[in-house]
Amino acid sequence: MDSVSRKRALQFIVGTAGVAVLWQFASLFFPDYLFPSLPQIVRRFVDIASNGATQIDVLTTAARILAGLVGAFICGVILALILNKSGSAEAYLTPVLTLLQGIPALSWVVIAVIWFHGTEFRIFFIMVVTTLPAFTFQILDAVRSMSKDLFEMTVAFRPTRWTMFRVLVLPTVVPGILTAWKVNLGNASRVVVVAELVGATGGVGYELLRQQQLFDMAGAIAWTLQLVVFVLVFQGVITAIEAWALRWRPKSERAI
């Protein structure tokens, strides 16, 4: 671990510990259903993490997030390629995507509940429709950031379409795609909870609804932390892939 990473890890620990101390302090003065003590939250967290039945809920939510993101990513790639290729497609589809971006996730939940019967398809639809515009625009930007100079240089060697994609297009768009995944992962984890809260019979969102009905704040926090851990682990995986894929980037000794 280099000094910058060490410093960041330390800052994260200090910041989180500060919030934990404040929470524990508040728990001394408020009832459990408002501010449960840290040991109570930790116990609930460990219970959920060590119980196979509850872990299925966490894994269900994780699978829904990943399925939604993969679906949105595939649709986003196809749409971005169409927009990049056709000026008229861009003229017609960009306003539609912009409009979709403005629709709140909760509205999509209501629409999906009315439109579809199957819970899984409902959630998949909500995940795709809420993350699709961002994926499309980010992938389109990544494709368009391709250097004209490098494009002409590569074309001059007369590559096949596949070789062109492999040697130039893919390395050019990878940074943008990884950024899109990181941004959309955060969005998707928020949307999936809303979708499960309203229309599901399992998953973290459903469990959060149960905790709310029971006025169990320790349970609500513990379930939320399960999702946060998943997001952090997945963010870490993307960051590791990013660090490997972009290892060629020069590092400045000074930060901005």
Add this chain to the structure above:
Amino acid sequence: MAAPGSIAITFQDVTKTFDRPDGSGQFTAVDRISFEVTRGEIVAVLGKTGCGKSTIFNLIAGLSEPTSGRITVEGIDPFGDFAALRGKIGIVFQGDRLMPWRTAIDNVLLGLDILGADRKKSEATARGWLAKLGLAGHENDYPHALSGGMRQRVSIARALAVDPVLILCDEPFSALDEMTAQRLRAEFLRLVRESNKTALFITHSIDEALEVGDRIMVLHRPARIAFEAKVDGTITPERRLELRTRILDVLGSETGREEA
């Protein structure tokens, strides 16, 4: 006129026009130009900025389609029969145009990779070219870790590694300091002459044109040949000075024409 089998490039009445970006009609970049380049010849194309040198370069490379006229490179239409010239043209651009995510050797390997050459043999070839250009030991460096001169050497190695029959150079040393440019130019010329390759060298420097070319073509805007001269390998300083003065006059007459 050279014997048909010995011709590397032909331009027959080639014109290239572009639409103006503001939509106010068209402008002619190349105006009914005709010339031939024989195999093994190094032709320096000289002209002021904007005279159409780079358009000619793009036409030969097949990156641009002529509006009218006929172009052949090794008997092949470089635009219409684009893939047929795969591996036959090596290009050294004005900037190094290295892929920043590839190491020096991987950049040299690019053309060979596109040609689908055997990886092991390709690596040996790439290492060989890097060594010839004084970059042994820098194979695994990324472009950002190399100086401007070193990067341009890598781009020369990339162009030569595919063993092309024709090398196109678009002001390849113009972004380098004079000392580096001079040294690199000499190395480049040695390598091209040793392998008896045909080369078209675009430049806006009279001295560079006199140094590299077996023949010099001076262009006036829109690209048409205003002056042409053979440069003998044993050119005397007097003849060089005479040519230099003549080329300056030709370029100056264009300035006069523009001002008038």
